[in-house]
Amino acid sequence: MKNDKVNTKTIKVDYLARVEGEGALYVKIKGNTVTDVKFKIFEPPRFFEAFLRGRSFCEAPDITARICGICPVAYQMSSSHAMEDAFGIRVDGQLRALRRLLYCGEWIESHALHVYLLHAPDFFGYDDAIQMAKDYPDIVQRGLQLKKTGNEVVILIGGREIHPINVRVGGFYKALTKQELNSLTEKLKRARDIALEAVSWTAKFDYPDFEQDYEFVALRHPDEYPFNEGKLISNKGLDIFVHEYDNHFIEEQVAYTNALHSKLKERGAYFVGPLARFNLNFDRLSPLAKEAAHSAGLSPVCRNPFKSIIVRSVEMVYACDEALRIIGQYEKPEIPAIPFQPTAGTGYGCTEAPRGILYHRYRVDDNGRILDAKIVPPTSQNQKTIENDLWQFIPKYLDLPSEELKYDCEKAIRNYDPCISCATHFLKFNIDRE
Amino acid sequence: MVQKRKPKLAVWKFASCDGCQLTILDCEDELLTLTDKVDISVFLEASRTVKKGPYDISLAEGSITTQHDAERIKKIRKVSKLLIGLGACASAGGIQSLRNFTNVKDFISAVYPSPEYIETLDTSTPFSRHVHVDYELQGCPINKHQLLDVISAFLHGRKPNTTSYSVCIECKRRGNVCVMVAHGIPCMGPVTHAGCSALCPTYNRGCYGCYGPKETPNTASLSNWFKRLGVNEADLVRYFRSYYGNSEHFYKESKVHMKKRS
Numbered sequence: 001m002k003n004d005k006v007n008t009k010t011i012k013v014d015y016l017a018r019v020e021g022e023g024a025l026y027v028k029i030k031g032n033t034v035t036d037v038k039f040k041i042f043e044p045p046r047f048f049e050a051f052l053r054g055r056s057f058c059e060a061p062d063i064t065a066r067i068c069g070i071c072p073v074a075y076q077m078s079s080s081h082a083m084e085d086a087f088g089i090r091v092d093g094q095l096r097a098l099r100r101l102l103y104c105g106e107w108i109e110s111h112a113l114h115v116y117l118l119h120a121p122d123f124f125g126y127d128d129a130i131q132m133a134k135d136y137p138d139i140v141q142r143g144l145q146l147k148k149t150g151n152e153v154v155i156l157i158g159g160r161e162i163h164p165i166n167v168r169v170g171g172f173y174k175a176l177t178k179q180e181l182n183s184l185t186e187k188l189k190r191a192r193d194i195a196l197e198a199v200s201w202t203a204k205f206d207y208p209d210f211e212q213d214y215e216f217v218a219l220r221h222p223d224e225y226p227f228n229e230g231k232l233i234s235n236k237g238l239d240i241f242v243h244e245y246d247n248h249f250i251e252e253q254v255a256y257t258n259a260l261h262s263k264l265k266e267r268g269a270y271f272v273g274p275l276a277r278f279n280l281n282f283d284r285l286s287p288l289a290k291e292a293a294h295s296a297g298l299s300p301v302c303r304n305p306f307k308s309i310i311v312r313s314v315e316m317v318y319a320c321d322e323a324l325r326i327i328g329q330y331e332k333p334e335i336p337a338i339p340f341q342p343t344a345g346t347g348y349g350c351t352e353a354p355r356g357i358l359y360h361r362y363r364v365d366d367n368g369r370i371l372d373a374k375i376v377p378p379t380s381q382n383q384k385t386i387e388n389d390l391w392q393f394i395p396k397y398l399d400l401p402s403e404e405l406k407y408d409c410e411k412a413i414r415n416y417d418p419c420i421s422c423a424t425h426f427l428k429f430n431i432d433r434e
Numbered sequence: 435m436v437q438k439r440k441p442k443l444a445v446w447k448f449a450s451c452d453g454c455q456l457t458i459l460d461c462e463d464e465l466l467t468l469t470d471k472v473d474i475s476v477f478l479e480a481s482r483t484v485k486k487g488p489y490d491i492s493l494a495e496g497s498i499t500t501q502h503d504a505e506r507i508k509k510i511r512k513v514s515k516l517l518i519g520l521g522a523c524a525s526a527g528g529i530q531s532l533r534n535f536t537n538v539k540d541f542i543s544a545v546y547p548s549p550e551y552i553e554t555l556d557t558s559t560p561f562s563r564h565v566h567v568d569y570e571l572q573g574c575p576i577n578k579h580q581l582l583d584v585i586s587a588f589l590h591g592r593k594p595n596t597t598s599y600s601v602c603i604e605c606k607r608r609g610n611v612c613v614m615v616a617h618g619i620p621c622m623g624p625v626t627h628a629g630c631s632a633l634c635p636t637y638n639r640g641c642y643g644c645y646g647p648k649e650t651p652n653t654a655s656l657s658n659w660f661k662r663l664g665v666n667e668a669d670l671v672r673y674f675r676s677y678y679g680n681s682e683h684f685y686k687e688s689k690v691h692m693k694k695r696s
Contacts, residue, residue, distance in 0.1 A: 069453020128481030
């Protein structure tokens with residue numbers, strides 16, 4: 001028998017809090033069925049890909065860093081690698097190690113920001129970490145200290161924590177001395193202890209029983225946990241070189257959201273970021289990071305996105321470990337950058353930003369002028385998966401009071417540490433309000 | 435005993451990279467002290483709490499690029515005793531003001547497959563084009579020590595301690611060898627506002643002007659120096675059109691070289 005009186009309710013979050021950039025959520029529920037989910041982005045477009053045209057190759061690391069204040073190193077790494085690919089040069093040895101160390105710093109500061117200040121309050125029901133600090137001062141202080149160490153790595157190698165100035169195509173403007181790097185050692189050891197605590201702390205959180213059959217996509221390197229290089233692989237058969245990205249991934253305009261969704265041509269939505277890296281590269285973690293994961297009851301394949309907070313903590317242990325390994329083996333390179341002549345061509349770069357793969361493609365002329373640019377940030381790649389999660393998640397919790405359900409939906413989004421400022425592709429939405 | 439009300443602080447975002455508001459969270463040693471002194475009433479990047487205005491201090495980052503945001507900054511102005519603009523976007527339109535030099539419609543169709551969905555203004559402009567701004571903190575990104583000083587200054591009713599001289603002064607203080615004189619590297623330092631502690635020359639590169647123009651910069655003279663170092667007119671346009679390309683002095687200088695470009 002048909003029930004004529006169907007309960008309709010909508011969940012609206014006009015401004016998503018504790019994410020970078022401006023986004024909103026709109027969910028419509030009829031009876032027991034979710035009829036609409038819109039992860040809305042109203043961040044105004046900033047047109048980076050357009051105004052990069054005509055600029056010099058050497059400006060790409062500085063300009064693209066301005067896409068995001070949270071992960072500028074990721075933009076500097078992807079753009080530098082893409083340009084080096086175009087010019088046929090390879091940055092190796094200690095210069096490569098120094099880049100990896102810089103990336104360790106960004107992972108530590110960005111993950112610590114998310115774990116302690118943005119995400120953890122969700123598991124305790126606080127509006128923010130400042131409130132949480134009233135009850136758990138030591139934990140928040142330790143999180144800030146961990147974050148500060150990550151920033152100190154970026155400051156030393158990059159010059160400053162937001163929009164570093166030392167990165168260039170071919171290497172660095174200035175190579176650091178062994179002694180300078182040694183100043184980080186004790187701090188990183190302390191940070192590694194805090195990160196280990198973070199793993200056991202987050203392992204005790206109460207996690208919703210929510211698992212999906214995701215396609216995880218991450219870089220895969222023959223010997224290392226991936227930062228700057230590798231092939232793009234997935235748990236469902238993807239195995240390609242970075243320059244093949246455009247053959248396999250597309251950006252689609254979806255009618256009901258007016259937003260560009262990144263999809264795998266063959267299969268649709270996919271999942272990038274710490275959980276994907278962890279699942280696809282567990283064997284490349286350091287012994288200590290592996291052990292920490294195991295003791296937290298975490299092993300691949302983890303399909304619960306809420307547990308990404310534990311995975312981020314494991315990655316912080318790894319990043320501290322890796323930073324200490326690099327510093328231990330470091331010798332100052334003879335030159336800070338590899339010399340080269342710009343040549344006309346197309347270059348591809350993909351690196352692992354804290355939130356997942358960040359793809360850059362540039363076409364340049366003989367003078368190194370940029371003819372066109374394509375940039376696909378991790379958040380635009382996760383967008384469809386975030387929406388899919390909400391479609392699946394909400395029906396399980398329909399009996400919750402609206403306010404609680406709303407909070408839970410926000411949590412489900414924050415699992416991805418979305419960075420909406422990064423998402424240069426996003427369009428302005430036509431918001432459907434009832 | 436009557437407790438004194440904590441001043442209410444709000445943090446707002448417009449078109450930007452989030453970096454300037456992240457600077458608040460990057461004050462790792464001072465953050466909890468700061469939250470003791472002020473009531474953080476709106477700061478969406480960090481908190482779900484949204485308290486109603488009026489606010490004693492509003493810190494706002496980003497530039498105005500949509501009609502909606504042009505209205506929003508007016509509303510924020512109305513409920514804020516003090517409005518402080520953070521960074522290059524807020525005080526000059528930021529890197530996204532590069533659209534101001536071209537037809538924005540070409541930009542839209544270069545990036546988006548269905549340009550008709552894009553709602554955007556033709557320009558990216560600073561807050562000061564739309565409302566009265568009490569104070570602007572320069573930099574892309576801003577310097578966190580300056581930010582703390584500015585907040586502290588307004589809490590105590592004093593003037594902020596930011597200086598208006600050029601990066602050159604900071605460079606000399608650090609004891610750097612001048613990269614332009616000694617190594618022939620073009621450096622925007624002489625016309626650029628101090629605040630970064632002369633980072634780029636310290637790392638063996640020329641300043642690229644991310645703190646914007648200093649007070650009364652002699653941009654024409656610097657351009658002549660750059661030309662002697664082999665910088666052509668097209669490159670001079672690029673130097674002046676970046677993070678502060680829409681600021682008065684840099685804008686004018688870039689126009690001079692735009693005309694001379696072959």
